[in-house]
Amino acid sequence: MTRDQIVLDKRNRLFVKILWGLLALGLLADIGAGLGTDMIVLLAIVGLISCGIATFMTYKRILVQYIMYVVPIILTALTVLLIVSDPHPIISTYFLVYVNIAVMTLYADYKPIIFTGILSMGVSTYIFLDPDLQQQLFPNDSLVYLFLYLIFATVALSFSAKFSQRLQEDVTAERRDALESKELAEKVVDKLKSMILILGEFSSEQKGTVESTGQISREVTTTFAEMSASIEKQTSMVLNVSDSAHTIETAVSQLREGSTQLQQYSSDTAVLTVEGNELIQTLTADVNSVKAIIAQTVSLMEQLIEQNEQVSSIVGSIREISEQTNLLSLNAAIEAARAGEHGRGFAVVAGEVRKLADNANIAAGEITNILGTIHASITAVSEKVHLGQQAVDTSYEASQKVEGIIRRINSNTEQVKQQSDTVGESSQQLYVQYSSISDEMTGMAAITEQNMASVEEVCASMETQDVKIGHLVEGYSQLDVLISELKQLVEPKQTAK
Secondary structure: OOHHHHHHHHHHHHHHHHHHHHHHHHHHHHHHHOOOHHHHHHHHHHHHHHHHHHHHHHHOOOOHHHHHHHHHHHHHHHHHHHHHHOOOOOHHHHOHHHHHHHHHHHHOOHHHHHHHHHHHHHHHHHHHHOHHHHHHHOOOOOHHHHHHHHHHHHHHHHHHHHHHHHHHHHHHHHHHHHHHHHHHHHHHHHHHHHHHHHHHHHHHHHHHHHHHHHHHHHHHHHHHHHHHHHHHHHHHHHHHHHHHHHHHHHHHHHHHHHHHHHHHHHHHHHHHHHHHHHHHHHHHHHHHHHHHHHHHHHHHHHHHHHHHHHHHHHHHHHHHHHHHHHHHHHHHHHHHHHHOOOOHHHHHHHHHHHHHHHHHHHHHHHHHHHHHHHHHHHHHHHHHHHHHHHHHHHHHHHHHHHHHHHHHHHHHHHHHHHHHHHHHHHHHHHHHHHHHHHHHHHHHHHHHHHHHHHHHHHHHHHHHHHHHHHHHHHHHHHHHHHHHHHHHHHHHHHHHO
16 A cells, blocks of 8 residues: 555544444434434444445445545435434534535545535525425525535635645655655764774774873872872972071071070180289289298297287286385384384385385386287287288198189180181081071972972863863764764664664
């Protein structure tokens, strides 16, 4: 069967279903209207026979091209039966003739529409030939008006069907062209299949290569990232070392300046130590002179004490003589008293002697007091002189110790000066070395920063490359999916062939 016959057969089957539907609706309408059983049975018999004939012809594909004319006859017959079987027909039942015309447009052919329109005119004529039906349905209408309405509807639907038929022919032509294009496309698909197979094999090989390259790129990117982190830490450490070197350089410079000042202070201290030593020697000589003078003073004070004691002894002798003289004068006075007048002169002399003895005794007492005071003063002075002598001895011993200390300080100062000179030379050499190291560390830090920048650029480039390779891997994955889809599209067509 051709495609047109297949489409016509499908439409015939559709109309058969419509016929059975209208028959069922008509029976239900008659039953609802209270139509007699005879008329309902008649309608059912006629409908079953006509619909059965159409169904048999359709499904057996008998006179397939003429079934489109059998269907309007059956529809018209069912319409007439519905009108005639109803004791009180209504105008809406008559309108089924228009429904029949409209339904026939499903065939998309103007000929069954015109045929249905002619049959509808015949139904209208039959109604007007029957006075009862004409009075019930169209009491005030003219048959001409009904014909005009039917003609308008038939012509309009016929032109529409004709247009649809032409459109369908165009679609058929396009379908034919599409079939030719399909054949050409199938040939192209065959070629594409072989190309897809080759491309699939190539894609599979390249996919593995690209995935391996992507894996290597990721590993290299990770390695460069780790190297970048390590170099960054190394750069930080080098910068810290550089800062420390600068700090040490500053400290060494301060140490050099401090050692220079220490040398100056050592020289000044050495000069001051020499001067102090000279002054201590002078002081020691002066202390020795004072010590000799104090010794002489102590000797003189001892002699003075001895002389004072001698004077005291002499005064004691004078006191004894004065007391004996006083006794003698007393005895002389007693004897003069005994002599009487003869002893009066002797009594005067005795009185004078007694006065001299008393005055001598008084003078001796005063001398004794003065000598006691002198002796006390001499004793105090002697004690002070002894204390001064002890202080001089202590000062002498202290000066001797200070002189020894000054000698040791002088010796230590000489050693400190030598050590400060050595430290100064070492600090100068250290300053020169650290200056060189600082310059080298600065250069190393600059080179490390440049290397860090280069590594970061390489790392960024590797990341960009990794992203591109990732996109390439995704592209190959999409290409692999596309090739798989193309294979799935091509293989069913090959199987259909």
